[in-house]
Structures are given as structure tokens and as C-alpha cells.
Amino acid sequence: MNVVAIGGDLPVKVGTREPQGERITLAEGSTTDDEVQRKAAAYARQPTVWAAAPQPERGPGAVRRTLDLIRIATGVLVLAIVPPVVLTLVFGNPAGLIPSGEQFTEFRAANLAWHIPDLVVHTVAAVLWLCWLATAVLLVGSLLSLAGGWRLPRWRLPAPVHRMLFGLAGTAVVAVVTTPHGGGSAPAPAVASAGTTDLQQGTVTVLVGEERFSYRVKRGDSLSKIARKWLGDADRWPEICRLNRHQHQAGGARLTDCDLIRPGWQLRLPDDARQPGAGTEPERRVPAPRPPVAAPADPPVTAPSPPPSSPPPSTSATPSATASPQPSTSDDGIHLPSGTVVTWTLAAAISTVVALLWRQRSRRRIATGSSIELPAPRLPEPVDTIHRHARHRPGTPTTTVLPARPIGFDGPGTPGAVRGLILAALTTGAPDDPDHRAEVVIDRATCTDLFGPGLTGWPRLHITADFTDTINTVDARILHRARILEEHNLDTLAAVRDTAPAEEALPPILLIATATDASAEHARITLRLGTELDITAALIGPWRDGTTHQITADGHTTAQDGHSPLLPEQVDVLDRGDALALLATIREAHTGQTATTEPSQPEWPDPSQLEPVTQPVEQNTGEPTAEPGTVAPVRIRVLGAPRIDGITRPGNNLRAKAAELAVFLACHPDGADTDTIGEHLLGDVRLRQAKQQVHTNASNLRHVLARAGGLNPGGYLLKRGTTSRYRFDTATVTVDLWQLRDLLQRARLTPAPDRTDLLQQACDLYTAPLADGHDYEWIDPHREAVRRWASEAHLLLAEDLLAATPQKAVDILAKAITLDPYREDLYQAAMRAHHALGDSDGIRTVLRALTKALTDLDAEPDPKTIDLANQLRAGLMRPGRASGQNAPLPNSGH
Structure with missing residues (x-):
């Protein structure tokens, strides 16, 4: 029994000894009162005060102890003797597994001294002997720990070996050494482990x-x-x-x-x-012990202040903070740090929208003053995250995401769920399937509540002035669809689509409003009539005339009042900021318009008015800068299939991930740190493993570069600086992508005829897309940026050659159209080139090719392009004009 003595010269024994100011715990789960706590803490500061040893419990009888000792001894002998005997009987004397010096010499000389089966048998035997030896050492250490409290030093082994050896040893110790419950004194149970050791309660x-x-x-x-x-x-x-x-x-x-x-x-x-x-x-915060007799009162209970919120993730290659929350995935979908939950169906649809977005962006010409730099700007963070995760789990976007009947949304997840339904409707259907490209009708007040002020509509998102205007718009659609059904003498729109495919597209319509507004008699009639005409509604609030679903914050749904569910168990729930970013991306993919619309025909500076360039531009031109006599510079090609030129020395081949690392660093000339590279190249791998793989792939890339340029310790691929960023050494590595960038930048500042030479070099460099044939998940923004650079180079070169050599301009533009088939100004330039040759049929062929290409985007040629084609052909058909004679061109807008 422990005795706590206060005062006098008696020995002082307390339940614990802790530094000043920390909590005093006399027994697990219990604390002293303030007076005892203060005095116990005061005595605990004395250097000779220690806790009294607990009285041992009464042990088992002599017979029980004897049986335990026999069992332990038997188990130890079995583990120590049986495995060596079995291994000796199966594989023979272990000393024979160690090859002699003569055997090593023969093996190195002929490579035939040991047959492969013998080598495999010897290897397996050696591994089994080593496993037994490690298990025996751990078993002895466990026995010593039980007997005298001595512990073996912790072994630092690779993770697989650590798990195998310690798992085997732990199983052996638990099976052999553990005494039954109620035995003698045993160590207190461990409650935490670093990796795999279980915690006790x-x-x-x-x-x-x-x-x-x-x-x-x-x-x-x-x-x-x-x-x-x-x-x-x-x-x-x-x-x-x-x-x-x-x-x-x-x-x-x-x-x-x-x-x-x-x-x-x-x-x-x-x-x-x-x-x-x-x-x-x-837990109550206990104040530090102080000299006064009266114990201080406890301060009020406070919760820890949360750390400052992390800044939003950067769109550059700079990594986000280590402690910032990261998106995660589950069977339900993708969970973003903002609370957004995107189901896999919507994620697949957004991924399809991104592919359409790149095609739309390729239609626009690079505006005057636009920076031609690397790395290319990425998509908005939510869009990029959803797109990258969807690539790991591809799915097919569905065409039936709207509820069959008007439905009410109630519960804490209502705003996010309605936003998710709107985005799901706007991402349905493909350009070649207009009957399933749903449209959304919403009044301005409800739109402001969901997305904030300032959102504007487009053909698939109709924002009306108020709810009355919304109902009138839907009424007009109902009358129009009813008239089409009457003309074809059919009952459903599905029958119209099947029997009259030439009829105009009649896509589904989703009405968004509050349940209060929709409760008016006119609104109820409109919604009831629209149900049979692919017109439905999502109503914010309980819907008394139909089904209402309770929506949780994470998107789980439950139909109320015993109604049959009209929604799946899990729906999309979107934060307002994420929803706005996704809406902007969808709008640009549908219309090609951005928040700051770029001019389709920008005014480029007149080259004749530019100052001649007398000094080279301070850019990395890709030319070797190493001193004579050093290693030869290595050339990396990433335009087309990634490869390294001039590999002549023997060694290991380039790994697939090492090649991807080379392309990534080519797109990031300033380099990137290990975390950023791991996030982009190894997004589905745990952080620690990703770092190891990055270092391994960097080592392989450095090795292959040395095979091409020679041994160069510390060169080629650098990892220096306070941020430890990987980057290519510009003195020993040249990259064709950097050459393309610098040639186009210099061409924009150089007058003719020198500009023509620079543009010709740029066009010769770009023969295939960036990393052609490799679908890296991070590559799309950079690939599209480089494609636009190349198209710009071809277009400027054709304009320079049009007056002197129109046939060469036609050939250059034909190549450019093949590389970028959706860029309309390339077709316009090709029409002018055919006009210079007097080729009227060529102009018509180019216009047809443009019309066919734009059908992939659900778009048509700009009216200015059609007018240009008509004017050019009309000029060639004037009486008395001979074929091949040049005529004044219509205003090109340049």
C-alpha cells in the first residue's frame, strides 16, 4: 500500500513524479484534488522522491508456475531446434551453401559452374536460414526483456523485411512465452505504436x-x-x-x-x-503549482485555437503546404477540401468537358502581348483535381441525370445538391447528340442565392428576370413541344426522336426555383404539363405536391413521407467557389467564350516598324554553353515521342517514369521540388513512396543522360538550392521545346526577312504534339499551349511567304491544319493562299473542311469566314480574269 506523508522527516511516496506545471496523475483515469495535487507536485520536485513500487499480486501456486515454465521451455526448444533440423535434412549442411573461392572463380570465368536450379535451391535455403536466425535472435531478446527488462536495439530494416521478421518473431513470442491471465506481474500494456503495433484500450x-x-x-x-x-x-x-x-x-x-x-x-x-x-x-487545464497554500482556481475550459487556414493551392509548380488538406476519393466519388463531393458520373462528364475545352481554345489566336512561357497555366484547381482523379477511374457519363418528376430538396446539403444537379444537367450529352444536351432555366434571385451575383447565362443556361418570366419561358417550350407532337401524331418526345430524326433537337429542360414560388396554381399546372415533355424541376424547400428528399451535407439522400426515391442514394454536393470554377469551364467548352474574351483577329505589330534586333535575346536558345573540352551537351526531344539523342554507351535503359520526368522538367525550365513532381507524376502513390520513386527515376534519367553525353558527376540533372528543386543544367542539356519557345519569342521581335528564317526553324521543330503517344495526366495544358505556339508559327510563316510563294504558303497551312484542325484563322489564311493561286475549288474545299471539323464542337464557321470565302471565289470568277493571276485580297483583318 502506497503512503503519502506530508511534513516531517518521513519518506515521501507519491504516485508519480512530473516536471513543474504538468498534470499530476496518481493512477490511471483518476486525479487528486487541488490540495493534494499542489503538495504532491511540491514534493515531486525533490530529487530523491520516487514512486513507491506497487505491491505484487499474489502469484499462482507452485504447480501452475512449474507448468508455465515447462511450457515456455518446450516452446523455446521447439523454435530453437526443430527448424535447424528440418533445414539440415532438406538442404544439407548449411556450411555447404557458402561457395568457395574456387567456385566463385569458375562461376565468373564460365558462367556455367552453377546450374540455375542449383542456384535457386541454394538461394531459398540461405533465405530460410537467415529468417530462422533473425527469429531466434528476436526470441532471445524477448526472453531477456521479460527476465531482466533489457531491450534489443531497434532494427532499421526495409519495410517488407521488417514486417516479415517482426511478425514471425511476435507470433512466436505470443504463442510460446505469454503466461495465462492472472499470472505474475506483467508489464503494462502498450497503447500506441508507430506503424503496426495495436493499441490496447x-x-x-x-x-x-x-x-x-x-x-x-x-x-x-x-x-x-x-x-x-x-x-x-x-x-x-x-x-x-x-x-x-x-x-x-x-x-x-x-x-x-x-x-x-x-x-x-x-x-x-x-x-x-x-x-x-x-x-x-x-480536459481541464491545471495551473502550475505555486507556493501559496490556497490552490488557484481553475481557469475556464478552452478549446485549442485552430491554426490559420492554408492558402489556396497554387496553380504553378510550387507545392502546397504539407499540412494543407488534400482531396480524397472513395466509392462515392471525389471529396475536395472545400466539402465538395463529386460523384464518379459527374467526374467523367467533367473530364469529357475538359477535352472539349482544349478544342475550343485551339480556335483562338494568341493575342498580342501574350506571354509565350513555360510552364503553361493550368486549369482551375477544382477542375484540374477532378479531371486528374477521373483519369484513374474512367467512366461513361450518363444521359439521364434529371429526376423524372419535380422534386423538392430539403436539408443542410440542399444548396450544394442543387448546384450539383445544375452542373450534371449542363454536362450531359455530346455535340453529336443534341437531344440529350439538357438546358437549365433559373430566375435571377435563385441564381444569386446559389452562385452569388454576376453570373451570366449562355444557350444552355437561361437566367430569367424573375420566377414569372421563368414560368412564361417554360410555358412557351411546352406549347412548342406539344405542337410538334401534334404534327407527328405521336405521344412522346422519344417517339419523335425515333421516327423523325430530322426534327429539331428537343433536349430535357431543368427548372430551378424555390418550392414557395412553385406552389402557385399556375406554376403547379406548368410543372404537371411539363412532366410528359421532358421538363422537370428541382425546387428548393419541401415540395408538398410531390416528393421531397432530405439531403445531408455530404450528399446522401432520403425520400420523405414514404415516397419512392427519385434520386440516387449519393448525389453531387458542390461548394459555391468550386461550382463557379466548373461553370466557367463548362461555359468556355460550350461557347468558346471566357470571362475576358480574347480577340479572334488580334492586330499584330507591323514588322517593318520594329527596330532591328542587334543583340541576342537573353533566353535559353538550347545551344550548348559548356566550355570546350567538357562533356558533350545532350539533346532531349519532347516534341513527338520523348527520347534522348546520341545514346552510345552501354547501361540501363530509360524507364517510363524517368521519361515522364524528363518531359515534366522540360515543361518546367525553372525546375520543381520532389513533392510537386510526386504529386503530378505519382498522384496515386503514398507521399513517402512517391518521394523515393522520384529519386529513383531521377537517378535513372541522370544515368541515361550520361550514356549520351559522357560521365558528368553533378551535371545534366541538377538538384540544388534552398528549395532542392530538380532542373536540367542548361550548360549540358538542350531541349527542343525550349528552342521552339525561344524561336517564336525572337520572331515576334524581329523584322523580315530574318523573321522568316526563325519561323521556318520553329515549324521544322514541331512535327508532332508534345509527348505524342503518352497520355500523362498533367500534360494537357502544356500540350495545348505548345500546339498553339506551333500553329502561330505556321500562320505567321505563311503570311510572310504568301506574296512571293503562295504554293509554299498553301503547303505550310495544310500542315498547320493537320496539327490544329479547329483553328479557324488557319482556314481563312488557307483560303487567301488558294485565292493567290487562282484555285476556286481549293477555297470551297477548305470551307467544307472547316465546317466538318467544327461539328465536333457543335459550332459553325464564323459568318466572317463564310463571307470571306464568297468574296474570294467571286473575285476569281470575274470575267476576263485568268487563272493564277493575283487579285487584291479582301481585308484580312491583320
Whole structure:
């Protein structure tokens, strides 16, 4: 029995000894009152005060102890003797597995001294002997730990070997050494582990800054799980281990092994730790002991202040903060840090929209003053994240996402769910399937509530002045569709689509309004009539005349009042900011218009008015800058299939991921750090493994570059600077992409005829898209930017050659149209080139090719393009004009 003596010269024994200002715990799960706590803490500061050893429980009888010892001895002998005997009987004497020096010499000389089967047998035998030896050492160490408290040093082994050996040894120790419940004194159960050791039921005190929390851990928890719950990153468990190593704990113990943390201990976490939403209760903050007799009153209970919010992720190659929340995926869909939940169906539809977006952007000419730089700007963060995750799990966008009847939305997830339904409707259908390209009708007030002010509509998103205008718009659509049904003497629109495919497209219509507005008699009649004509409604609030679904914050749905569900169990829920970013992308993909519309025919500076360039532009031209006598510069080609020229020396081949790393660094001339590279190239791999793979692939790339240019330690691929960014050494590496960029930049500043030479070099460089044949998930923005550069180079070169050599201009433009088939100004220039040759049929052929190409975008040629074709052909058909004679061209707009 422990005795607490206060005053006098009697020995003082308290339940624990802790530094000043920390909590005093006399027993697990209980604390002293203020008076005892203050005096116990005061005595605890004396250097000779230690906790009294607990009285041992009454052990088992002599017979029971004898049986336990026999069982333990038998198990140890079995593990120590049986495996060696079996291995010796099967494989023979282990000394024979070690080859002699003569055998090594013969093997190196002939490579035939050992047959492959013998080599395999010897290898398997050696591995089994090593496993037994490691198990025996761990077993002996466990016995020593039980007998005298001595512990083996922790082995630093690779993860697979660590799991195998310690798993085998742990199984052996548990099966052989563990005594039955109720035996003699045993060590207190461990409650936390770094990686795989299970936690026993217990409570630890979590310290975050000046705040304390009682945290109950359960079997299966680990430091990595604690790091994930409190820090948002399971890989940060070593930080917790470092903060608590060698800190005094209850009973005078110290944390020396992160695999062993006992109940009642205190666990300090980094200052940016956040309280999990469940399983954590704030603990009273106990003030430090002070000399006055009266104990101070407890301060009010406070919760830890949350750390400052992380900045939004950058769209450049700069990595986001380590502690910033990351998107995750599940069977339900993609979960963004903002709370947005995107189902896989909508994610696949957005991925299709992104592909359409690149085609629309290729139609626009690079505006005057636009920067021709790398890396190319990325898509908005939500769009880019959804697109990248959808590529890992491709799916087919559905064409039936709208409810069959008007439906009410109620619950905390209503605004996000309605936004998700709007985006799902706007992403249905393809340009060649107009009957399924749904349209949305919404009044301005409801639109402002959902998306904020300033949103404008387009042909598939109709924003009306008020709800009355919305109902009138829907009434007009109902009358129009009813008239078409009457003309064909049919009952449904599906029958019209099947029997009269030439009829105009009649896509589904989604009406968005509040349930209060839709409760008027006129609105109820309109919604009832529209149900049979592919017109439905999503109503915000309980819908008394139909079905209402309760929507949770994470998008789970439940039909109310026993109605049959009209929505799936999981729907899309979008944050307002994410929804606006997605709407802007969808709008641009549908119409080709952006928030800041670029001019389709920009005015380029007159080259004759430019100052001649007397000094070279300070850009990386791709020319070697190494001193004579050093290693030869290596040329990397990323336009077309990625490859390295001039590989002549023997060695390992270039790995697929190393080639992707080369393309990524070519697109980022300033380099990128390991985290950023891992995020883009290895997004589906855990952070630590991704870093290791990045280093491995960088080493392989450096090795292959040395095969082409010669041994160059520290060159080719650099990793220097305070940020430790990987980048190519411009003195020893040239990249064709950088040459294309610099040639086009110099051409924009150089007058003719020197400009023509630069443009010709740029056109000769671009023969295929960036990383052709490789569908890297991050490549699209860079590939489209480079495609636009190449198209611009071909167009400018054709304009320079049109007056002197129109046939060459026609050939250059034909190549440019093949590389970028949706860019309308290329077709306009081709028409002028055919006009210069007197080829009227060529002009008509070019116009037909443009019309056919734009059908992929659900678009038609610009009226100015059609007028230009008619004017050019009319000029060639004038009486008395001979074929091949040049005539004045219509105003080209340049």
C-alpha cells in the first residue's frame, strides 16, 4: 500500500513524479484534488522522491508456475531446434551453401559452374536460414526483456523485411512465452505504436500548445492514425515521436521506443494539430503549482485555437503546404477540401468537358502581348483535381441525370445538391447528340442565392428576370413541344426522336426555383404539363405536391413521407467557389467564350516598324554553353515521342517514369521540388513512396543522360538550392521545346526577312504534339499551349511567304491544319493562299473542311469566314480574269 506523508522527516511516496506545471496523475483515469495535487507536485520536485513500487499480486501456486515454465521451455526448444533440423535434412549442411573461392572463380570465368536450379535451391535455403536466425535472435531478446527488462536495439530494416521478421518473431513470442491471465506481474500494456503495433484500450493526455485533451485510444490505433486524425497526414507520425522521445512520464518512465506508449502518458503534438471531430474531450487545464497554500482556481475550459487556414493551392509548380488538406476519393466519388463531393458520373462528364475545352481554345489566336512561357497555366484547381482523379477511374457519363418528376430538396446539403444537379444537367450529352444536351432555366434571385451575383447565362443556361418570366419561358417550350407532337401524331418526345430524326433537337429542360414560388396554381399546372415533355424541376424547400428528399451535407439522400426515391442514394454536393470554377469551364467548352474574351483577329505589330534586333535575346536558345573540352551537351526531344539523342554507351535503359520526368522538367525550365513532381507524376502513390520513386527515376534519367553525353558527376540533372528543386543544367542539356519557345519569342521581335528564317526553324521543330503517344495526366495544358505556339508559327510563316510563294504558303497551312484542325484563322489564311493561286475549288474545299471539323464542337464557321470565302471565289470568277493571276485580297483583318 502506497503512503503519502506530508511534513516531517518521513519518506515521501507519491504516485508519480512530473516536471513543474504538468498534470499530476496518481493512477490511471483518476486525479487528486487541488490540495493534494499542489503538495504532491511540491514534493515531486525533490530529487530523491520516487514512486513507491506497487505491491505484487499474489502469484499462482507452485504447480501452475512449474507448468508455465515447462511450457515456455518446450516452446523455446521447439523454435530453437526443430527448424535447424528440418533445414539440415532438406538442404544439407548449411556450411555447404557458402561457395568457395574456387567456385566463385569458375562461376565468373564460365558462367556455367552453377546450374540455375542449383542456384535457386541454394538461394531459398540461405533465405530460410537467415529468417530462422533473425527469429531466434528476436526470441532471445524477448526472453531477456521479460527476465531482466533489457531491450534489443531497434532494427532499421526495409519495410517488407521488417514486417516479415517482426511478425514471425511476435507470433512466436505470443504463442510460446505469454503466461495465462492472472499470472505474475506483467508489464503494462502498450497503447500506441508507430506503424503496426495495436493499441490496447486506454487514455492518453494529448498536449497541443498550452491546451490538454483526454484522448481515448482503441485496439488498432497507431501513431500514424493519431497523426492522420490530429495533423491530417499519417506520414507525420515521426514528428510526434521526436517531440516525446526521452520525456519523463508517469512512474518515472521515459519514451525511448515509439512502439511502446503506455496508458496515462502524455503525448505532445505539433502546434498545428487540430482537435478531431469526435472521440476527443477537452480536459481541464491545471495551473502550475505555486507556493501559496490556497490552490488557484481553475481557469475556464478552452478549446485549442485552430491554426490559420492554408492558402489556396497554387496553380504553378510550387507545392502546397504539407499540412494543407488534400482531396480524397472513395466509392462515392471525389471529396475536395472545400466539402465538395463529386460523384464518379459527374467526374467523367467533367473530364469529357475538359477535352472539349482544349478544342475550343485551339480556335483562338494568341493575342498580342501574350506571354509565350513555360510552364503553361493550368486549369482551375477544382477542375484540374477532378479531371486528374477521373483519369484513374474512367467512366461513361450518363444521359439521364434529371429526376423524372419535380422534386423538392430539403436539408443542410440542399444548396450544394442543387448546384450539383445544375452542373450534371449542363454536362450531359455530346455535340453529336443534341437531344440529350439538357438546358437549365433559373430566375435571377435563385441564381444569386446559389452562385452569388454576376453570373451570366449562355444557350444552355437561361437566367430569367424573375420566377414569372421563368414560368412564361417554360410555358412557351411546352406549347412548342406539344405542337410538334401534334404534327407527328405521336405521344412522346422519344417517339419523335425515333421516327423523325430530322426534327429539331428537343433536349430535357431543368427548372430551378424555390418550392414557395412553385406552389402557385399556375406554376403547379406548368410543372404537371411539363412532366410528359421532358421538363422537370428541382425546387428548393419541401415540395408538398410531390416528393421531397432530405439531403445531408455530404450528399446522401432520403425520400420523405414514404415516397419512392427519385434520386440516387449519393448525389453531387458542390461548394459555391468550386461550382463557379466548373461553370466557367463548362461555359468556355460550350461557347468558346471566357470571362475576358480574347480577340479572334488580334492586330499584330507591323514588322517593318520594329527596330532591328542587334543583340541576342537573353533566353535559353538550347545551344550548348559548356566550355570546350567538357562533356558533350545532350539533346532531349519532347516534341513527338520523348527520347534522348546520341545514346552510345552501354547501361540501363530509360524507364517510363524517368521519361515522364524528363518531359515534366522540360515543361518546367525553372525546375520543381520532389513533392510537386510526386504529386503530378505519382498522384496515386503514398507521399513517402512517391518521394523515393522520384529519386529513383531521377537517378535513372541522370544515368541515361550520361550514356549520351559522357560521365558528368553533378551535371545534366541538377538538384540544388534552398528549395532542392530538380532542373536540367542548361550548360549540358538542350531541349527542343525550349528552342521552339525561344524561336517564336525572337520572331515576334524581329523584322523580315530574318523573321522568316526563325519561323521556318520553329515549324521544322514541331512535327508532332508534345509527348505524342503518352497520355500523362498533367500534360494537357502544356500540350495545348505548345500546339498553339506551333500553329502561330505556321500562320505567321505563311503570311510572310504568301506574296512571293503562295504554293509554299498553301503547303505550310495544310500542315498547320493537320496539327490544329479547329483553328479557324488557319482556314481563312488557307483560303487567301488558294485565292493567290487562282484555285476556286481549293477555297470551297477548305470551307467544307472547316465546317466538318467544327461539328465536333457543335459550332459553325464564323459568318466572317463564310463571307470571306464568297468574296474570294467571286473575285476569281470575274470575267476576263485568268487563272493564277493575283487579285487584291479582301481585308484580312491583320
